[in-house]
Amino acid sequence: MNSNFLKLSALAFGLIASSEAFAQDAPASSPVVPKIFSPSSAFSTWSFGINAGVLAPTVIAGKNDFTSWKADLGYGAYIKKQIWPAFGIQANFLGGKLNADNSRPLGNGSAPVSPFSSYETAVNYSGSLNAYLSLANIYWMNRTNVVQPYITAGYGLMGYDVELTSGTNTSQFSNETIREAFIPVGTGLKFGISNNLMLDLGYQMNFVDGDNLDGYRSGPQSDKFSYTHVGLEFALGGKSKPQLSSYNPVAALEADYIARNAALQADLAAERAKYAAQMAQMNTDWARFKNDSDGDGVSDYFDKCPNTPAGTQVDGAGCELKITSTTVNPVRVIVTEEDKRVVAEAIKNLEFDFGKATIRSTSYASLNRVADLLKSKDFSLKLAGHTDNVGSDAANLKLSKDRAESVKSYLVSQGANASRVEATGYGESQPISSNNTASGRQNNRRVEFTLY
Template identity: 50%
Template sequence: MKSNFKRATLLLSGLMVGGKLFAQTPDSTATGTDYVKPFSGGNQLRTWSVGVHGGMLTPYTIFGTNGKQDFKNPTEQLGYGAYIKDQILPSLGIQADFLRGKVKSNNSQPDVNGNPVFTQYTTNINWSAALSANITLANINWRHDKPFIQPYLTVGAGTMNYTPKVTYADGQEVNFKTGDKASINEIFIPVGVGLKFDIAPGVNLDLGYSVNFVQSDNFDGYNYGTTNDRFSYAHIGLEFALGSRKKPQMATHNPVSSMRKEYMWENQQTKTLLQQQIDAEKARNEQLRNDLNTTNASLAKLTTDSDGDGVVDVNDKCPNTPSGTKVDGSGCPLAKPVIYVTEEDKKVVKDAIKNLEFDLGKSTIRAHSLPSLDRVAQLLIDKNFSLKLAGHTDNTGSKDLNMRLSKDRAESIKSYLVSKGANASRIEATGYGQNQPIASNKTAAGRQANRRVEFTLY
């Protein structure tokens, strides 16, 4: 543990010294200017950056129950890595990550007899490569010209090559994987959070924490339980922006500040000119208003439509047309077309009545009745006919039940015709129950005849 702490201290000191050297490098943005002309394009900003970091690797994570992992006592080991990032949007970057290091833990979970199987495991991460999305959460600041802290989230996917070794209770250390190659290639999912501090133009101090979900239970060399292995990495590092030092870094650039400067500069330069333009516009508007009043007075007689039929009075040969009446170009009512019901139309309706059947005691139309109803719907659409539906029943059951059933069946037919495109406003559905029989209800044939829906086309 002391050795790990010493190495981590040396790593931190090296990173801070490197960051100080970069901070002392001359830069045109060192004056505090973070101005970029608004909407001038991403080529005015630095989008590429590289980062280096070091920190501690441990099986302990903030997710799940760590006491139920394959090994009970995690230890901290040194890890290090680097990345290259392309900031494609102010709040979104795509970065390629590299990581190496060692993960270690002691005291494995016991076997079925309650005895520990291994005293420890050590897994060397030979290399790992991942592609991640880096989401910056606060790079816009309304209080200061440039944000100092940028919280971020990362999530991605990658592959790693690692070599797990386990130590038995007798001290024997063996590779988990035997054969020519003791290493394993595996997919993993890194998820992380962190903070970046703007310590110099183009240089950020990076403090982060990530949990890496390995897509197997081989990472610690012990297949125990049903969950996959995972490990975490807490790091400190430096990020260096690439490109011209005259350009701000997109991830730390505050467009609100640039917009404010642009507004203040343009406002100062154009205030007098704008006032002159306003005065000139006022004079022109006043003249236009006078001209418009004169023109309106002359046009009032030519634009009046007293009866509201869309034809002005000077051209209206039929004044005082009732509201809503369709008129021709002279303002006179259009003749209504005469609708004729042909024998062929009557046959379409007759076939629909003949084929119409419902489920017993219900308003559900049976399937074999639908094709003839489809033809009725098309007839209503093509010729814009109106249709009255009258539902009737026999005298079986109560009057209230029969009245409701006859109404429901008529409404069911109307709903079906409307679903096929017919105009609902031209279909009337009425139920008469058992009140209008056309045959005697004393016979089965008479009752069958009385159970009907009449179609009246007009």
């Protein structure tokens, strides 16, 4: 019996070892990871399997009434409902034959336990309901569960006929099919070949609730037998759906995180590219706004007559002034109260973008009236830019100068004579209110107009 036990153990472990070699050579299915919190309809939850293998009237570390067991063909099938990724319910069917004899003495040299020379049991049917636990969904170090170790345990009913042989005589143990309950306990490995096909290698021990499986009752003990099998499992449902037993929740959570992070990075990159393009255009416009290539006092941004010869008097558009007459008697310039009101309104309505020299469009209307005043009465205008004390002295001085120049450039663009508009920046050196309060700092951020 010891040598037969070793043969059965070698066969079982050989099948498991060959399954590992197959896992290395067989093509794995494409990893399909449904989104996190996907409904059960996203998976294949029903499957059926067929298998065949070796039936033997012994189990690991088991004792028998006969000394030499023989391997016979067994066959089976099952249908499984996967409830959770790691847990399912499986209904099994098993059939085949069991054989053993007393051709060898016991290890201690004594006579065999059974007085019969051999027996043959035909397992007509065995059906059981089993709990199925997939260990691959508990072991989370792999993203895709191509190899799935599993264990099963359940309860069932089997029917069998026994023929006993004593010397040359063969007799039926019972005139009717024997029915007994049994407890199947199994383990194995499954290998994913595709989304809806798996290779199944397993070993199952079956404990019969009786001592009549071999036709000989030797005492209050249970007979037992094993089934080592290889088979295929087919998932029911669409080919694109992965089996729920292969689903790894942690991998799905990781995939969801990676997808969200990638989308966020893409949105951020797009925003950065958009911002860079806007900044490049602003720098280009600002360079044109600041530059005066021909030195006529009108920036290139507003200059409609570029490359004016040096020393040429130009109008607000940068074009040469056509002088048709000369005033012999100078006219005295008189600034009226209405003129002062127009200037005061422009000062009141003048607004810039925060920390910049860009004039807001709400200031255009009042500045246009100042430009009209300069053109119609030939006034001169001095612009003085001031800031509060927030920031460095150098930055405030530059900002005040840029804002005064910005107002000048706008007035010139509206037709004012550039030579009659002076722009100066004083930074924070001439406050009109205390810089210790918000209202005082607001009063100090200003551009003053002096009309003469």
